[in-house]
Amino acid sequence: QQPVQSPQAVILREGEDAVINCSSSKALYSVHWYRQKHGEAPVFLMILLKGGEQKGHEKISASFNEKKQQSSLYLTASQLSYSGTYFCGIRFSGTYKYIFGTGTRLKVLA
Amino acid sequence: EAGVVQSPRYKIIEKKQPVAFWCNPISGHNTLYWYLQNLGQGPELLIRYENEEAVDDSQLPKDRFSAERLKGVDSTLKIQPAELGDSAVYLCASSLSREDTQYFGPGTRLTVL
Numbered sequence: 001q002q003p004v005q006s007p008q009a010v011i012l013r014e015g016e017d018a019v020i021n022c023s024s025s026k027a028l029y030s031v032h033w034y035r036q037k038h039g040e041a042p043v044f045l046m047i048l049l050k051g052g053e054q055k056g057h058e059k060i061s062a063s064f065n066e067k068k069q070q071s072s073l074y075l076t077a078s079q080l081s082y083s084g085t086y087f088c089g090i091r092f093s094g095t096y097k098y099i100f101g102t103g104t105r106l107k108v109l110a
Numbered sequence: 111e112a113g114v115v116q117s118p119r120y121k122i123i124e125k126k127q128p129v130a131f132w133c134n135p136i137s138g139h140n141t142l143y144w145y146l147q148n149l150g151q152g153p154e155l156l157i158r159y160e161n162e163e164a165v166d167d168s169q170l171p172k173d174r175f176s177a178e179r180l181k182g183v184d185s186t187l188k189i190q191p192a193e194l195g196d197s198a199v200y201l202c203a204s205s206l207s208r209e210d211t212q213y214f215g216p217g218t219r220l221t222v223l
Contacts, residue, residue, distance in 0.1 A: 002152075032211060041114075041201060041214035042153065087152045089212070096208045097166070098143075100152030 001026065003090050003101040011107045012078050020104045022088030023070040031064055031071040032089040034100075035082075042087060045073075050093070078108045112136065114215030116202050122221045128190035131218045135183065135204030142179060143212060144187050145201040153201055159185065160208060189220075197222045 003024045010018055022031065030049050034042035048064035048071060059076040071090075075082055088101040115134040123129050135142050141160050145153035156175065158166040161182040170177065174193070179185040189196055199219050203212040 034214075041216050044211050044213065047211055085150075089152075096158075098155060098158075098212075100154070103150070103152050105150075 002099055003088055005088060005101040005104045007104060008102070009105040011109065013109055014080060015077050018075040018078060018106060020073040020086050020106070021070060022072070022090070022101050024090055026069065027093040028066065028069055028090050029093045030091045033062055033073050034087045034089060035084045036087065037084040080108050080110060082106060083108045114202055114204055114213055116215035116218055118218055119216060120219050122223065123192055124223050125194055126191040128188065129192050129220060131187045131200050133185045133187070133202030133215060135202070136213055139204035139206055140182070141205045141208050142185050143203040144177060144185070145203065147199045147201055147217070156187070158208070192222045194222050196220060
């Protein structure tokens with residue numbers, strides 16, 4: 001049931017773009033995206049509800065494809081501060097069960 | 111606005127000893143979560159409270175773990191006795207309701223020797 005994230009890890013240079021995917025085997029109601037730096041708590045980035053909406057947060061945006069049961073996080077013109085592990089947290093349709101994805105480690109180099 | 115507060119931040123104990131973690135959620139947040147996070151993995155839900163009621167504790171190992179949220183505000187998670195495999199970070203999170211965004215505390219890093 002745990003959503004699968006891809007890629008598992010990615011290394012970027014400052015200014016490059018990245019896409020992180022979160023795929024589920026079951027119908028989704030909502031997707032949350034979090035970033036966690038080493039030794040710190042996960043920090044909320046954004047939430048997407050079913051309906052295929054896309055949201056933006058500075059140079060970070062995300063989309064939610066209800067049909068494909070997946071969400072993608074887009075990092076544009078990455079900055080050093082974007083480094084960390086990104087997790088999707090999903091809530092399945094018809095339940096209040098909440099499960100985090102497998103995580104994607106992102107490293108931005110100067 | 112103060113965030114989720116957890117204490118202690120670090121705890122080292124020997125196996126078979128008891129340990130307790132405390133969490134104070136954001137004021138007004140009715141829903142409280144306890145998660146376990148192993149290194150390099152995503153948080154795994156242990157228990158979810160709505161006010162003082164534990165509404166999802168299906169992943170809580172009830173033979174050694176217990177939790178309480180007596181007045182619907184602060185919460186305590188206890189392990190007795192602790193085992194080597196319990197070494198992990200224990201995260202507390204809170205949200206206005208079960209449908210809202212969760213905000214995490216800094217976590218308690220437990221090491222069992």
